[in-house]
Amino acid sequence: MMAKIVGVVIILAVLFLVILPSAFFIVDETKQAVVLRFGEIKQVVTKAGLHVKAPFIDKVVKLEKRFQMYDVKPDVIYTADKKNVVVDTFAVWRISDPKVFIESLKNLAVAKTRIDDVVYSHVRDIFAKHQFDEIVSEKREALLQEVTKRSKRDLQDFGVEILSVRVKRTDLPDETLNAVFNRMKSERYQKAAAIRAEGSREAQKITSDADRQVRIIEAEAQKKAEELKGEGEAIAYEIYASAYSQDPEFFSFWRSLQAYRKAIPGDYIILDERSEFLKYLLNPTQ
C-alpha cells in the first residue's frame, strides 16, 4: 500500500519535472519566439504567455521584441559640393517578423551587419547628392526621412523593421575643423576691432561735439559781453557828450586839472618852463 503510493508520487514528480518543462514554454512580454524542429520552423509566437510544443524534439529560439538602437559607425561622406563631413548615424529598429529574421539572418550579429550595410549605404547615397549646407541645416530632417523610408523597404525582407534613422552627429574632419576654428578666430578678432573702432568713433563724436558746444558757448558769451560793454560805453559817451558840450572850453580846463592830479605822482617833479603844463603855473594871468 505505502510502496504503491510512493511509486505514484515518484512517477508524477518525474512527469512534472521533466515532461512539463519540455512541453510548455513561457514567452515574456519583451520577447518573441520561434519553435524549431530539426532546424525547420514549426511555430512563430509573438504573443506573451504560456505556449505548448512537442517535448524534447522542439527547440525554442527567443528573440527580442523591444526597440533596439543600432549605432552606425561614423564615417566621412563627400557632399555634392565636394566637402567632407563626418556623419554619425543611428537606427531604431526591431525584429518585426521572427520567422523571416531567423531564416534570412540567423542571429543578431548577422542582423547588425546587414542593418549597418543597408542604412549606411542609403545615408551615403542620399547625403552625397546634397550640398553641405543642406546636410547641416534643418533640411536634414527630410533627407533622413528618405533614408528611413529606403532602409525600411530594404530591410523588410529580412524581418527587420527600421523605425527611424537619425544623424547623431555631423562633424568636420580634423583638418577642416582647424580651418574653421582659424576662420572663426579671425572673424571674431575683426569684429572686436570693428567694435573698438566704433567705440572710439562714438567717443570722438561726443567729445568733439562737447568741444564745439564749449567754444560756441564761450564765443557767444564773448560776443554778448562785447555788445554789453559797447552799449555801456556808448551810453556813457552820450552822457559825457551831452554834459560837456555845454562848455567844451571849461570842460577841457576842468578835465585837464583832473588829469594833472592823477598823472603826476612821486617824490619830485621836473618841469620844463615852456611846457604846456606850466602855462598856468608860471603865467597864471594869461
Next chain:
Amino acid sequence: MERNKMIRTIVIVAIIVAIAGYFASGVYQIEPSEVGLVKRFGRYVRMAGPGIHYHLPYPFESVTKTDVLTLRKIEIGFRTVSTAPLTFREEQEESLMLTGDGNIASVEAVVRYRVKDPAKFAFKVLDDYTLVKFFTESVIREKVAGRTIDDVLTKERDVIANEAAQKIQELLDELDAGISIQGVYLQDVSPPEQVADAFYDVINALQDKEKLINEAQKYANDVIPKAEGEAQKILNEAEAYRQEQILQAQGETARFLQVYEKYKKAPEVTRRRLYLEALEEILGSQKDVLLLSQSGQLSILNLTDIERLVGGGEK
C-alpha cells in the same frame, strides 16, 4: 511503531513547510516611487502600486518593477565627474556642433525624462538611456544646425531647448515608448575652447566701446556746464562793466555840471580857484619840484616862490 510515527510526522511537517515556503515566495514589495507589473506565464496581467503584494509563485507569475517617479537624467556634451565638489568634464566629441553659418559651437545639455506608461516602457524599449540620449543629441544638433552661432550663443538658447524637447517627445511618441520628456536644459553653450579667446575679445571690445563712450560722455558732462558757467561769468562781468561805465559817466557829469553851474555864475573866480586847488594838490604831494629852464638848467623851485607868485596874483 513509535519511531515510524515520528518519521511520518517529521515528513508531513517538512512537506507543509516546503509548500508554505513555496507559496510565500509570491510575496513582494513595491517602493513608493515604483509600480509592479505582474506577468502570468510571461504575459502582462495587472499593475500593482506601492506596498506589500502577492503573486502566484514561480513559474505561474512574476513581477517586473519599474521606477516611474524618479526623473532620469542624461548629460550631453559633458559628464559629471563628482558631485562633491561638483566637477564636470567636457566631452568635445558630443558637445561640438556645426551651426547654420558654418561655425562650431560647444553645447552642453541635460535631458530629463520619466516613465509615462510603465507597461510600454518596460516591454517596448530595450535601452531607454541610449534611445533618449541618441534622440536628444540628434535633435539638438539639428536645431543648432538651423541657426547662426550668435543666435545659438545668445537669444535662441531657450527656443532651441523648447523646440528640442517637443521634437524628442514627438519622436518617442511615434515609437509609443511610454516615455515623457520633462525638459531639455541647455547648460554651458559657448564657443569651443579652441576659439574662446577670440570670442571673449569681442565681449571685451564691447565693454571697451562702452567705456570709451562713457568717458566721452563724462568729458562732455564736465566741460559743457563749466563753459556755461564761464559764459555766465563773462556776461556778468560785461554787464557790470556796462553799468559801471554808465554810472561813472553819470557821476562824473553830475559833478561836472554842478561845478559848471557855479562856474557859469563866476567864471574867472571859479576857474582860478579850481586851478589853484589842483596845483596845491599836485605840488603838495611832491617833496621837490625841479624846474628845467630854457637854458637847460635845473633849479629847485622854492615853494615860497610859488606862494609869492600865487599871492602876487588874486589873493
